[in-house]
Every structure is written in structure tokens, then in C-alpha cells.
Amino acid sequence: MKSPICDMLGIEFPLLAFSHCRDVVAAVSRAGGFGVLGATVHTPDTLERELKWIDEHVDGKPYGIDVLIPENISTAGEKDVTWKSLEARVPQEHRAYTRDLLMKYDIELTTSDVADNQPQPFDAKTALQLLEVSFNHPIRLIANALGVPPKAMIEMGRKHGVPVAALVGAKEHALRQVAAGVDILVVQGTEAGGIMTGRQMAACMAMGAAGAWTGSVWLATVEAETTEIFREKMIAASSRDAIRSKGRTGKPARQLRSVWTDAWDRAPESPGALPMPLQSVISRDAFNAIDRAAASGNAKARDLVSYFVGQGVGLIDSVKSAGAVVQEFKEEFAEAVEHMNALVAE
Numbered sequence: 627m628k629s630p631i632c633d634m635l636g637i638e639f640p641l642l643a644f645s646h647c648r649d650v651v652a653a654v655s656r657a658g659g660f661g662v663l664g665a666t667v668h669t670p671d672t673l674e675r676e677l678k679w680i681d682e683h684v685d686g687k688p689y690g691i692d693v694l695i696p697e698n699i700s701t702a703g704e705k706d707v708t709w710k711s712l713e714a715r716v717p718q719e720h721r722a723y724t725r726d727l728l729m730k731y732d733i734e735l736t737t738s739d740v741a742d743n744q745p746q747p748f749d750a751k752t753a754l755q756l757l758e759v760s761f762n763h764p765i766r767l768i769a770n771a772l773g774v775p776p777k778a779m780i781e782m783g784r785k786h787g788v789p790v791a792a793l794v795g796a797k798e799h800a801l802r803q804v805a806a807g808v809d810i811l812v813v814q815g816t817e818a819g820g821i822m823t824g825r826q827m828a829a830c831m832a833m834g835a836a837g838a839w840t841g842s843v844w845l846a847t848v849e850a851e852t853t854e855i856f857r858e859k860m861i862a863a864s865s866r867d868a869i870r871s872k873g874r875t876g877k878p879a880r881q882l883r884s885v886w887t888d889a890w891d892r893a894p895e896s897p898g899a900l901p902m903p904l905q906s907v908i909s910r911d912a913f914n915a916i917d918r919a920a921a922s923g924n925a926k927a928r929d930l931v932s933y934f935v936g937q938g939v940g941l942i943d944s945v946k947s948a949g950a951v952v953q954e955f956k957e958e959f960a961e962a963v964e965h966m967n968a969l970v971a972e
Contacts, residue, residue, distance in 0.1 A: 631810070631837040634789055635660050635766050636688045640837025641827065641955050642812075643948070644692055644769075648676050648683075649849035653948035655687040658956070662769060666694040666748065670759045677763040690767030690791075691760050693753040696877075697773020700901040707746040712907050719897045724908050727889050731926040733919045737911050747903040747910075754778055761786045769793070769812065772877070780807045793839075812839045816870065819880055819936020824958025832966060842868075842936040847948040855920050856882070856933050857945055865940030874913075874934070876905035882939065884932035886912070 629640045641659035645651055651661030663680065665673050673691075680689060701707045728735045745752045757768060757779060768783055769791035783790040784807075791810035794800045800811050813835070819842035821827055827838040845852050846860055859882060870878040873890030876899050881887065886909075890899050899905045919927035946954075 629831070629836045634810070635690075639952070639956055639959075640831075641952065642690075642837060642839045643844050643952075644839065644841040645844045645850065647844075647849055647851040648680050650844045650847060650948045651689055652680050652683040653847075653849055654844070654952055655684050655689045657949045657952035658687075659952050660767070661689045662767065663689065663691045665691045665756050665760070666753070668756060669752075670755050673756050673759050674762075677760060677765075681763055688764070688766040690765050690769060691756070692769040692771070693756055693779075694748050694772060695750045695753045695770050695776060695779065696748050696902060699748060699903060700876075701746060701903065707749070708742065709740045709744040709746055709907065710742060712746050712904060716900065716904060716907055717897070720900060720908055723889075723895075723897050724912050727886070728912060728915060728930075731885070731919075731930060732924055733915050733927055733930070735912060735915050738914065747906040748772075750776060754782075757782055761788070767791055767810070769810075774802055774806045775808065777806075783809070814839075819868070819934075820938045822938035822941045824955040824960070825962040827955060828959050828962035828966070842938045843942075843951060844948060845933065845935055846942045846945050847951060848945055849948050852933060853917055853921065853931070855917075855928055855931050859928075859931060860935065860939050860942045861944065863939045863942075865937040868935050868937040868939050872899035872905065874905065874909045874932075876900055876902035879934055880936045881934045882932045885929045886916070886932055 627639060631640045632638065637658065637660045639658045642662055643650065643654040643659055644662045644664060646664040646667065648663060651663045654661040663676065668676065725735050765788060767789055770779060771793040775790060775792055780790050789809035791812055792803045792808045793812045793814055794803055795814055803811060821830065821838045821840050822843045830838055844850055846857055863882060867883045868880050869883045869887060871881055871887040871891050872878055873887045874881060890896050900908065916927055916930045920931050
């Protein structure tokens with residue numbers, strides 16, 4: 627493979643796999659792709675444990691990490707914002723709406739205990755601490771979404787000789803990222819999660835891409851962090867069931883349509899989603915309760931089960947190992963390239 631991304635990352639096949647699950651990351655890298663661990667949910671201590679595990683199971687193959695440092699967030703400019711201080715800002719109207727919604731489905735909403743100093747969701751200071759932890763491991767890429775990475779992140783990449791990637795959704799975003807010094811652009815549209823096959827990967831590269839960034843396809847692997855119930859819902863879903871909703875984070879994000887998304891986006895009585903990161907304070911406890919109830923046999927709770935996924939969910943028809951998915955990508959990619967070469971030869 628002559629793609630420049632292969633030389634940059636030290637890989638044989640330019641398939642990048644974003645996942646919150648360390649098992650997926652290691653399996654993809656072992657199979658010749660490039661696993662990228664979503665680190666945003668971690669603390670420095672838990673990330674250290676995850677990366678140590680990956681180092682021990684990746685057979686020396688390269689991998690990267692992804693953090694989330696939103697450029698636009700309602701708490702921008704504030705210092706030392708904690709989870710508990712955010713909880714105090716959540717209006718009672720939104721708390722009552724969430725509690726009443728879950729009660730309709732026989733789900734009891736309980737609040738998780740958090741430390742007094744636990745940072746807010748998507749905290750930039752914490753993200754930079756996660757990067758410091760990561761550079762103690764042989765990572766080959768750091769990536770950021772939701773805006774231009776802070777200058778400190780780009781400087782850290784330069785210092786350690788690690789490329790910096792950023793997700794972009796429009797031409798003007800790409801120009802700003804390049805001007806800021808980003809090395810790799812992950813170009814996406816409103817879909818965000820649509821590359822599910824090797825043929826699609828080949829099509830993207832035929833249009834000029836150096837590789838493919840994937841996410842949704844790994845949610846239906848045996849190694850993924852997703853619940854069995856959500857996997858069943860993915861298999862049953864069509865592409866139309868992956869909608870953009872603010873109901874989980876406060877920003878539009880692709881996820882599987884459910885009673886939860888309808889309640890926040892469509893119900894006339896909805897108070898409307900709160901801005902990021904406040905909506906995450908509401909949704910974290912709610913989805914923990916939903917998943918517990920569904921797993922314990924509450925059939926009604928299944929209607930609220932959801933997770934982030936792109937429209938490519940319509941192509942998911944079974945659960946496979948991550949290694950098998952990489953192999954399918956390779957085979958389909960080769961077949962597509964052979965087909966295109968034959969068209970040119972004719």
C-alpha cells in the first residue's frame with residue numbers, strides 16, 4: 627500500500643478504527659489496521675491502565691488515541707468547573723422531565739456519586755492530562771473532534787513526533803485546521819460514521835483520501851463495549867434509524883433513534899436539550915439506568931436503549947470479531963480496486 631498515511635502511522639492498510647473499547651483497538655491493529663482509543667471518558671489513572679493493557683496485547687503494532695476538546699462549549703473560559711457545580715446548574719424542569727420520562731417505562735432514575743473535584747465532561751485541562759499520560763506509551767497518533775485542537779495539543783504532538791488529526795465537517799473547518807498546524811484531516815459530512823465496507827473505503831480513496839476513518843462498524847463486533855441489546859437493535863435498524871439529536875450531549879450527534887431522542891427532539895412538552903456539557907450531566911445517569919433496567923429484563927426499557935452510531939447501521943446484519951471485519955475490508959477493498967483498474971484498462 628503506497629498511501630502516505632501508511633508511512634506516517636507505520637501500518638500496512640490505511641483503515642483507522644475509532645473505538646472506546648481497548649479490545650477493538652488492539653484487535654484492529656494486530657490485523658493490520660490502526661486502532662484509535664476514545665479516551666475522553668477516562669481519568670489519567672484509568673487511561674494509564676487501558677494503554678498498558680493495549681501495549682501488552684497489540685503485538686507491537688501501532689495505535690493512537692482520541693480526545694474530545696470542544697472549541698465551543700457553554701463553560702468556555704471558566705476555570706475548574708466540576709461535575710457537581712454543573713449539576714447545580716441543571717434546571718429542575720429538565721430533571722423532572724427526565725425522571726418522569728423514565729418512570730413511564732418503569733425505570734428508576736438514580737444519581738451516580740461523583741467526587742467533589744471530578745472535572746466537567748469534555749474538560750480541556752483533563753484532556754491535556756490524558757495526552758501527557760499517552761505519551762508515556764508508544765502511540766502514533768493523537769486526534770481531536772469538535773473544533774480546532776488547542777495550541778498546547780498541537781505543540782505536544784510536535785514535541786513527541788506524533789501526528790495530530792482533527793475531524794472536520796466543512797471546507798472552512800479544514801482550512802482553519804491546516805492553518806493551526808494539524809497533520810491529518812478526518813473529513814466527514816452530516817453522516818459521521820458511514821464507511822462500513824472495503825468498497826466504500828476504496829471509493830473514498832479514489833476521490834483523494836489517504837485512508838478511511840471508521841467508527842460505527844466496530845460497534846457490532848464481539849469485542850465492542852456495546853450491550854447485547856443495543857447490538858440487537860443495530861441489526862434490526864435501517865439507515866433512517868440513525869438520526870442527529872442533541873438529546874445526549876447538547877450538540878447534534880448521530881445516534882440510534884429511540885424514545886429518548888424522540889422525547890427531547892420531537893415531543894411538544896420537551897424543555898429542549900441543554901447546551902454541552904449540561905445535557906451530558908442529565909443523560910449519563912439516565913442511560914446508566916436505562917441500560918441496567920433493560921439488562922435486568924425490563925422489556926419496556928429496550929425502547930429507550932440507544933448509543934452513538936451512523937447511518938451505516940443499516941448495513942449491519944450480524945456480530946463479528948474485529949479481526950474478521952478488518953479482513954473483510956481488505957478483501958472488498960482489493961476487489962474494488964481491481965474492478966476500477968479493469969475499467970481504466972478498457
